[in-house]
Amino acid sequence: MARYITLFKFSEYFGSTITVPCEHKQTQTKEKTKMIKRITSVLAALVAVASLSLADSGPDASAKDTKKMVQNNFVETAQKGVKLSGYVDAGYSYNFTGAANGTSDVTGRFGSDTAAKGDFNLYAVKLALEKALTSENKAQAGFRADVMIGEDANYLINRSATNNINNNNQNSNALFLEQAYVSIRAPVGNGWDFKVGKFVSILGYEVIERPANMNTTYGLLWQQMPLYYTGVLSSYKFDDYLDGKLGVVNGSQTDNNTTTSNGGDGCAVLAALNVTAPGGNANWSNNFQYSSNNDNNTSQGATASSTSSGVENNSSGTGYSFIYNSWGNWAPKFANDKLLFAFNALLGTASTNNGSNANQQPGTTWFGAGAYAKYQFNDWFSLASRGEYLGGNNSQKLTGGANGNTDLSLWEYTITAGFNVIDNLLIRAEYRLDWGNGAVNNGTTSTNTSSGPAHYAGAEVVYSF
Secondary structure, three states: OOOOOOOOOHHHHHOOOOOOOHHHHHHHHHHHHHHHHHHHHHHHHHHHHHHHHHHHOOHHHHHHHHHHHHHHOOOOOOOOOEEEEEEEEEEEEEEOOOOOOOOOEEOOOOHHHOOOEEEEEEEEEEEEEEEOOOOOOOOEEEEEEEEEEOHHHHHHOOOOOOOOOOHHHOOOOOEEEEEEEEEEEEOOOOOEEEEEEEEEOOOOOOOOOHHHOOOOOOOHHHHHOOOEEEEEEEEEEOOOOEEEEEEEEOOOOOOOOOOOHHHOOOOEEEEEEEEEOOOOOEEEEEEEEEEOOOOOOOOOOOOOOOOOOOOOOOOOOOEEEEEEEEEEEEOOHHHOOOEEEEEEEEEEEEEEOOOOOOOOOOEEEEEEEEEEEEEEOOOOEEEEEEEEEEEEEOOEOOOOOOOOEOOEEEEEEEEEEEEEEEOOEEEEEEEEEEEEOOOEEOOOOHHHEEOOOEEEEEEEEEEEO
């Protein structure tokens, strides 16, 4: 075991070098005698200290002393294992059905995708700071925090129905805290992981980050999925093929509790079961959410006491909401990782017990399915497509207008070309077509709607780090 010994500069300890003239030999002799005595004393002290150290201190003690010395004299400025990542996402979108006065939008499209006519967009500046858990099955902790700035953040803060979206609603200065949680691993079995705090939804094939999806715009089914929760989520990997999740949260899109009747305290239960194929080239995920009362902003941006979407929530009523989502993907081995297929399915229902409210429905059901395909032609060019259907029973017309009800029926098809020309740089061009019952809103009343078709074209430039 290496040891650290303090070295003394004898010239500093004894003073400056002494020059002795010839006529003072007697004085020189006395000084030499004093110096010899001092050297002898110092050597004796060093020998004594070394002897005590060898007799009373083993290698462990020496190592502890060395570690203590380093800790007392070193200030750590960068926490080991903490990583910063993110991206900058900007582009241009053109809504061919948009009116010049900004009163026309497309039902089912995300806010920044429905802006009237053409518009340059700063979709998002995304920053993620994380200390991830290692692969070791031992007690450990970490964290993750995601912040998003831009026009997408403006809508994600409080996702509202797409009606009456126009260029005046765009705000690239908005700040959205996507998630912030502490991660913990308990060394139980194969390792039991926990997230405590705010985290993104476990439902849905598409995610909040546009560049991580096959297409630039968000799909119809994504609009129906919860975005985030505040609570506790546990996950456990049984083996290489099966893993599950279980959690308890306040509810969707709320830092308080589930939107409930009479100010009561509600909660939501989350569960998921994921199956991975033995070859690792296919995955099937089944996800559930049950809320003890009507949930906040679950479908098309419904909020408490809102009547602008398929799910009717009212603070004076009671009820529940349930969502089941199933998605999967498959990369055929014969295509050498160039081809990817995926599907996304959704079934949701909400029930209320407030018949006194004319706008309150006894029960609402919404459902949909989507199919995805992507082919990577070479290292720099890919082509992806998406087709979706969204339906609903007992759903109020998504126009923010009259109280009458109609069945929901929307369709969309999207094709996206991707270009990876430079490292970390993604360029995408996209065309999208929407149609169906009330697909286009030309005003603020239910009489100014049409079934489309609604055309969209856009381009996106993303740099990730």
